[in-house]
Amino acid sequence: MVFKRLLGAIGVGGPTVDTVLDPAPVRPGGTLGGRVHLEGGKADFEIEHITLELVARVEAEREDGESEGVVAFDRFTVGGGFRLAEGERRSLPFGVSLPWETPVTELHGQSLGVVLGVRTELSVAGAKDKGDLDPLSVTPLPVQEAVLEAFGGLGFGFRSADLELGHIGGTDQRLPFYQEIELVPPPRYAQQVHEIEVTFLAGPGGMEVVLEADERGGFRAPGHDALTRFTVSHDGVERQDWPAVVDGWLRHLVEHRAPYGVPAGDGAPPAHGHEAHHHEERRPGPGMGTVVAAGAAGLAVGVVGGMVASEVVDEVGDFFEGEEEEEEEEG
CATH class of the missing domain: 2.60.40.10 (Immunoglobulins)
Structure with missing residues (x-):
């Protein structure tokens, strides 16, 4: 055009x-x-x-x-x-x-x-x-694609992607906005979280992966957001067991029932975790209403609410x- x-x-x-x-x-x-x-x-x-x-x-x-x-x-x-x-x-x-x-x-x-x-x-x-x-x-960069493919291999579905104005506290974010990729959890995690939001903050030396989980509350505890971040390298992407790395991230995220992030350290040497803090402008957005159905075979655009890829x-x-x-x- x-x-x-x-x-x-x-x-x-x-x-x-x-x-x-x-x-x-x-x-x-x-x-x-x-x-x-x-x-x-x-x-x-x-x-x-x-x-x-x-x-x-x-x-x-x-x-x-x-x-x-x-x-x-x-x-x-x-x-x-x-x-x-x-x-x-x-x-x-x-x-x-x-x-x-x-x-x-x-x-x-x-x-x-x-x-x-x-x-x-x-x-x-x-x-x-x-x-x-x-x-x-x-x-996507090779490391971004590897992370997203790992989520797909674990059974997560991609709901939408949008850009949010604001800054994620505790990160090295440089642009005035950040991208959120919303994922739907598989049955394994569905009892604990409504959705996972992934944000990539790439730089020449590596990339921060910010994960936010909209957690389900129990009978006595209301649902709340948990946020944490991890650092990965651009090098050696093909040598990493990304499903295992991402699974470790998710277990840290959903098992720690606290409103702030927790450090990683579960068998993922190249992916270092850090405590991250919420900031006043970070909120989940509704996105475009697109679903990307993810699986071990790769990613493909699916349908939600009558909207398809051509639309x-x-x-x-x-x-x-x-x-x-x-x-x-x-x-």
Whole structure:
């Protein structure tokens, strides 16, 4: 989905911008490549800069309920400082590094309903215009995929994924939001927890895995959330027994009936546990209503509430089209 828009800030006859992303999959911390195509208008123009802005649809908890909005989480200048002649066509290649905490939007080619985009800003003679907006697809890192596959092998089903505004206390989180992947427990854990929420906070040296369990209360104890985090390495992913590691995490999480996390240490040398603290902005969100049915054979998109994978893709497309229409109205 590519949008071409006239540079409205300088009126009819201005240059147009069209950004095309490389089709190759990109991972958190990886290089996002593509080309910015420019076409000159009815006169010569000085192109001051061309900037790419990474944006995400994020949910926020407020006193009057939940709301959604677009949050920019990185910017890159990929060109500028040249004259674009009347009617001239020019194509500029670029390669930029995604933040390590960039959310995952798909698993095994199936959309999770998480919406990321790349917005192109063109600055001409002091006037700026947010040109086209293109959807961004991000696949998981090997260690992220290994952890999710381990959950699937243990019988967990993936309910939804969303982005929450706020910061998880006690972590090295850098972006202004975090991703929550909600999992449905198998019968083995269903008597203890309603759901498990997984958050990945990746960095160049490794990754924090934050687990939150919405626990079921007993006859005398109300249900409450338990939260803990673990640190894993990017190296040696293929040599780890991830189902055993994740099972150890889960047993620590659900057996310790306390509102805060507990340290790990149950036979998982490469995955170090830490005590984690709740923070005032972390709350579970309803997500997109997508279910990813997980099993030992892998992950596939399933159905919940009548919503299937194609409808999730349509909703993502509608979001970008709505953003485009709002910008045109503002222009």
